[in-house]
Amino acid sequence: MELFPAFPLDEWYDTKQTLHRFEQIVGKVRLAHSPRRNHWWNVPFHLTGSGITSRPMGLVDGNPVFTVDFDFVRHELVASNLDGHTAAFPLQGHSVASFYLQFQSALDSLGVDGSIPSATPFDLPDSGRPFADDHDHATYVPEHAHRYWRVLSQVNLVLEEFAASFSGKTSPVHHFWHTFDIAVTRFSPHPIQQPERAGGLVREAYSREVVSFGFWFGDDNVPEPCFYAYAAPEPEGLTEQPLSPAQAEWAPSGQGHLALLRYSDARKHADPRAAVLGFLESAYRAGAGRLGWDIDALACPGGVTDPYLGGH
Known part of the structure; x- marks a missing residue:
C-alpha cells in the first residue's frame, strides 16, 4: 500500500x-459524557483498525458504558x-441533520442519553445553525472517506514513532474533531498563566509550555494538507532556527508562526517517512531549544529509558 497517497x-472538499x-x-457527545482530562485529552478520537473511535464513555454520567466508532471500511x-x-x-x-437524528435514535436504543449542551458546529462558518437544521452538507463519497482514514492511519504511526523518542510528559497521538487534525504534544513542567480572556479552551490546553506537532488535511486558509509544528508560548528567535527538509518553512499563523511541511513535498522524497520524521525533529529542536528545555535529558531513543540497554 502506497505511503501517503x-x-x-x-x-x-464536500465529503470533508x-x-x-x-x-x-x-x-x-464524547466531551459531554467522559471524565475531563488535563489539556482536554479526554476529548479527541483515537485510531482503530477500520476507522476512529470515541473510546468507552459513560458510567460517571449515569449512562451505561458505551462507545461510538466510525467504520471507514x-x-x-x-x-x-x-x-x-x-x-x-x-x-x-x-445530511448532517439526518445523521444527527439517526445517531440520537441509535443511542436511545442502547439506553444512552446522548444529549449535548450545544448541538451546533464548533468554529465552523455555520456555527450558529443547529445540526438538526443542516440539510446542506450531505456529501459522503466512500472512496474519499476511506482514503482519509488511510492517510490518517499512516500519519498516526509516524507520529507514534516520533513520540517514542521523548521521555517527558506527552499527549497521546489523537485526532481532534473540532480542528480535524491529528496531533501529539510535548510539555514542559513550566506553568503558563494564560489570561482569563483567553477562554477555557486555551487556558486548559496551554497551561504549560508546549511544542506540538501534527497534520491536517487543509482548510480555507491553507488549502492543502500539511504537517505542522509550533511552540507555545512562541519563544524569541524561533523562526531563525533551521528546519528540515529544505522544503519546510516557517509561516505566519495568528499571532505566531507554524513550521510547515506540505504533504505534497513530503511525498516527493525517496523516503517520505524519513522526511517527515526529520521535519518533526527539526521543529522540536527549534522550539524546545529556544524555550530552554534540556533536550538531551528528555531524549529516549527508540522509546527506551532502560539504562542497561545499549546507548542509554
Missing part, C-alpha cells in the same frame, strides 16, 4: 465538510454498550 483538498460535522456531533457508524448491544447505520446518504 495523493489527496488534494479540492478532490474531497460533511464528515467534519458528523465527527463534531459524536465528538460533542464498511462505511458505518457503530454505537455499542457494555452489554454487547449494537446500533449501526450507513454513513452514506445522510
Whole structure:
C-alpha cells in the first residue's frame, strides 16, 4: 500500500465538510459524557483498525458504558454498550441533520442519553445553525472517506514513532474533531498563566509550555494538507532556527508562526517517512531549544529509558 497517497483538498472538499460535522456531533457527545482530562485529552478520537473511535464513555454520567466508532471500511457508524448491544447505520446518504437524528435514535436504543449542551458546529462558518437544521452538507463519497482514514492511519504511526523518542510528559497521538487534525504534544513542567480572556479552551490546553506537532488535511486558509509544528508560548528567535527538509518553512499563523511541511513535498522524497520524521525533529529542536528545555535529558531513543540497554 502506497505511503501517503495523493489527496488534494479540492478532490474531497464536500465529503470533508460533511464528515467534519458528523465527527463534531459524536465528538460533542464524547466531551459531554467522559471524565475531563488535563489539556482536554479526554476529548479527541483515537485510531482503530477500520476507522476512529470515541473510546468507552459513560458510567460517571449515569449512562451505561458505551462507545461510538466510525467504520471507514464498511462505511458505518457503530454505537455499542457494555452489554454487547449494537446500533449501526450507513454513513452514506445522510445530511448532517439526518445523521444527527439517526445517531440520537441509535443511542436511545442502547439506553444512552446522548444529549449535548450545544448541538451546533464548533468554529465552523455555520456555527450558529443547529445540526438538526443542516440539510446542506450531505456529501459522503466512500472512496474519499476511506482514503482519509488511510492517510490518517499512516500519519498516526509516524507520529507514534516520533513520540517514542521523548521521555517527558506527552499527549497521546489523537485526532481532534473540532480542528480535524491529528496531533501529539510535548510539555514542559513550566506553568503558563494564560489570561482569563483567553477562554477555557486555551487556558486548559496551554497551561504549560508546549511544542506540538501534527497534520491536517487543509482548510480555507491553507488549502492543502500539511504537517505542522509550533511552540507555545512562541519563544524569541524561533523562526531563525533551521528546519528540515529544505522544503519546510516557517509561516505566519495568528499571532505566531507554524513550521510547515506540505504533504505534497513530503511525498516527493525517496523516503517520505524519513522526511517527515526529520521535519518533526527539526521543529522540536527549534522550539524546545529556544524555550530552554534540556533536550538531551528528555531524549529516549527508540522509546527506551532502560539504562542497561545499549546507548542509554
